[in-house]
Amino acid sequence: MYYIGVDLGGTSIKVGLITDKGDIINKVSGPTEVEKGAEGIINSITYLVKKVIEEVNIPIELIKAVGVGIPGVSNNHGLVYFASNLFWKNIPLGELLEEKLKLRVFIDNDATVAAVAEFFKGVTRGTNNSIFLTIGTGLGGGLIINKKVYSGSHGIGTEMGHIVIGENFYDCSCGKNGCWETYVSATAMIKYCGKLLKEGNESILNSLINGDTSSLNAKLIFDCAAKGDEVASLAVDRMKKYLAIGLGNLINIFDPEIIAIGGGVSGAGSFLLRNLKDEVGKYIYVKGMNVTEIALAKLGNDAGIIGSGMYAKMKLEE
Ligand SMILES: [Zn+2]
Structure with missing residues (x-):
């Protein structure tokens, strides 16, 4: 069939x-x-x-x-x-x-x-409970619970990007303030970098974009952070901090075996995962139970x- x-x-x-x-x-x-x-x-x-x-x-x-x-x-x-x-x-x-x-x-x-x-077919194969996150322009996610896809009672399912985790300096496209995707997404990094540049912070980004913050993109920010640029590093670190907070929250609710991260921003690969598990550990309620695997999604x-x-x-x- x-x-x-x-x-x-x-x-x-x-x-x-x-x-x-x-x-x-x-x-x-x-x-x-x-x-x-x-x-x-x-x-x-x-x-x-x-x-x-x-x-x-x-x-x-x-x-x-x-x-x-x-x-x-x-x-x-x-x-x-x-x-x-x-x-x-x-x-x-x-x-x-x-x-x-x-x-x-x-x-x-x-x-x-x-x-x-x-x-x-991918990295969560063979597990019972897993979470998939896709970090791109926005932040989306899906849940597998007891080997079944979880769509919610009404089929609306999981809108993880719109759980509120703080007060942010700009509003989400959904109209709320503080949605997780306004901290963790390509858009979030671009907005934060743009804010730092407009505040007059020195950065190699300034010359790369000729002062036009609308031409910032996630790859450029990751590349500059890898070269040690302070503004770019602050934007990446901020995203990773809130990624860890959100992941900690999800682990506290679902206790999954594995969380897979995909989407455009996951192209930053090892750079994104570096120290992430330790950072997530800070937000897990049951200390010593930082056992959820965090891996990059496999399928393109x-x-x-x-x-x-x-x-x-x-x-x-x-
Ligand atoms: Zn939202």
């Missing part, structure tokens, strides 16, 4: 035909034409799903379900409450796709399906399609 995984992103739609072990048989992709609205995007998904099946001549009866990872928030009936990159609000994606495809469709947040991908580009396909399998078996 097979599953279809759909990775719906702000710029591209990737669709994979997946075995029940999470191996990719075939994959296709196309652009996300946001300007065509929900209907246009849903038509593209439908076209790509049919194409990925037809290209390898697999009878549709062998497809058990379709999973879709979305850049937004949905409920367990496949209603997408919002997906800001797509300019979607209250789109009944699950219902519309089921009508067109005549297949069961399961939808969740892209970070949650990536957690599922890591569980089947295919995490979305593997994860959404396997998400559909998990949901079908619930």
Whole structure:
């Protein structure tokens, strides 16, 4: 039996035909034409799903379900409450796709399906309880509890980036102040660096960006921190401090075996993980129980399609 995984992103739609072990048989992709609205995007998904099946001549009866990872928030009936990159609000994606495809469709947040991908094929494989965090422009996360994906009571699941952990100098895109992602994300580092530069602090960043703080990016900040630049180092250290606080909080709630960190910022690799576990230890309630492994996520580009396909399998078996 097979599953279809759909990775719906702000710029591209990737669709994979997946075995029940999470191996990719075939994959296709196309652009996300946001300007065509929900209907246009849903038509593209439908076209790509049919194409990925037809290209390898697999009878549709062998497809058990379709999973879709979305850049937004949905409920367990496949209603997408919002997906800001797509300019979607209250789109009944699950219902519309089921009508067109005549297949069961399961939808969740892209970070949650990536957690599922890591569980089947990546670094959290073989564990019972794990947390996946993706640090990029924002901060997202997914949970596996007792080998099952946790979507919450209403399917809204886990919005870890929006737990409030302090009072910050700028507001979150969600409207609140102090969200974890305003401390831990590429955006957070850029904003903090920009603040320090505007306050007149000396930094090699000044000449690299010609005084234009809008051209700061996370990689540049990590590179300058590695060279010992003070402003860049302060921004990285601040992010790592709050990463440790948040991870400590999650460990205190969930006691997971492992936390996997993925997303663009995790490209900083060993630099990000250096001393992180010791720092996290400061925030763990049960002293001496700093046993949760913290590792970089393993899967790159295919995490979305593997994860959404396997998400559909998990949901079908619930
Ligand atoms: Zn927020």
